[in-house]
Amino acid sequence: MSYIKLNSTTPPAPAGARNVHFRQEGGHSGTASDPIPTSAYYERETGTIALTVDGGASPPPTGSKGFTPSLPFAGTITKWELLADQVGSLQVTIKKCTFATFPTGAPIVASAPPAIVSAQKASSSTLTGWNTALAVGDILEFVLDSISQINRFVLKLEIMKG
DSSP, rough: OEEEEEEEOSSOTTEEEEEEOOSSSSTSSSSOOOOOEOOOEEOOOEEEEEEEETTTTOOOOOOEEEOOOSSOEEEEEEEEEEEEEEEEEEEEEEEEEOOTTTOOEEOOTOOOOOOEEEEEEESSSSOOOOOEEEEEOOOOOOOEEEEEEEEEEEEEEEEOOO
């Protein structure tokens, strides 16, 4: 007969999943000499927010490019990705507010906003200094700070729900 050691975190859950902890009954989780570590996990749901900006035959003007409706879920921003129609540079500031404080938002990107620098694409999951927490009802605004050579781009935010 094999025994298992419940509540183990070895092996750890893969990225984007959480370990499940089991309740022990009777205080015995296996033999002292040979417990078998067991880890169970479940996948957490992810979401995406995407913004497309198209200036036609020339770069779009800077400034606000739109808002999300009130978010129907809470979560954490885990990554951003930018794709452009051609090589160039751009930078986008993301602001957050609540429905009550709309349209006045505060930047959430610290000193590391999504940007493309002399390239056609960029992404990052290193969101140092960002306010990545999103609550139900939050509204995001996307502000194009600067742009050069690029006529059309897509910004995607990946969000781990929950």
